[in-house]
Amino acid sequence: MTILPAPAVAAWMESVLAKMRDPWFVFGMIGQFTFAARFVVQWLASEREKRVVIPVAFWWLSITGGAVTLVYAVRIEDPVFIIAQTGGLVMYARNLFIHRRAARAAAPVGPGKDGGS
Numbered sequence: 846m847t848i849l850p851a852p853a854v855a856a857w858m859e860s861v862l863a864k865m866r867d868p869w870f871v872f873g874m875i876g877q878f879t880f881a882a883r884f885v886v887q888w889l890a891s892e893r894e895k896r897v898v899i900p901v902a903f904w905w906l907s908i909t910g911g912a913v914t915l916v917y918a919v920r921i922e923d924p925v926f927i928i929a930q931t932g933g934l935v936m937y938a939r940n941l942f943i944h945r946r947a948a949r950a951a952a953p954v955g956p957g958k959d960g961g962s
Contacts, residue, residue: 873917880910901944907937 864870883906890900911934918926 869917869920873914873921876910876913876915876917878910879906880914883907883910901941904937904941904944908934908941911937 883903886906887899887903890898890903911930915927915930915934918930
């Protein structure tokens, strides 16, 4: 087993800490934490309902976290990250569109809104 010499470990730690002080790192982490929060929201909603559910907040957190993370990926010029986030954003937006359409279809029709009487 190879153990890194102390100077190499110290240099690596300094490099990591320097990156953590970069405002773009903080921005990217905000995106990641927002994206990860969607799982907490989904878990809590499922626990409350006693069945697996995906609340609309899950999709909003997905879009918000995904968009912030996409901006970060563009900033660091990472094509793998950019492609993954772009694809995800399309799916999250589509799911919100489907949810909105279903909610409108389920909404009661009031007087004057049914196109007739």
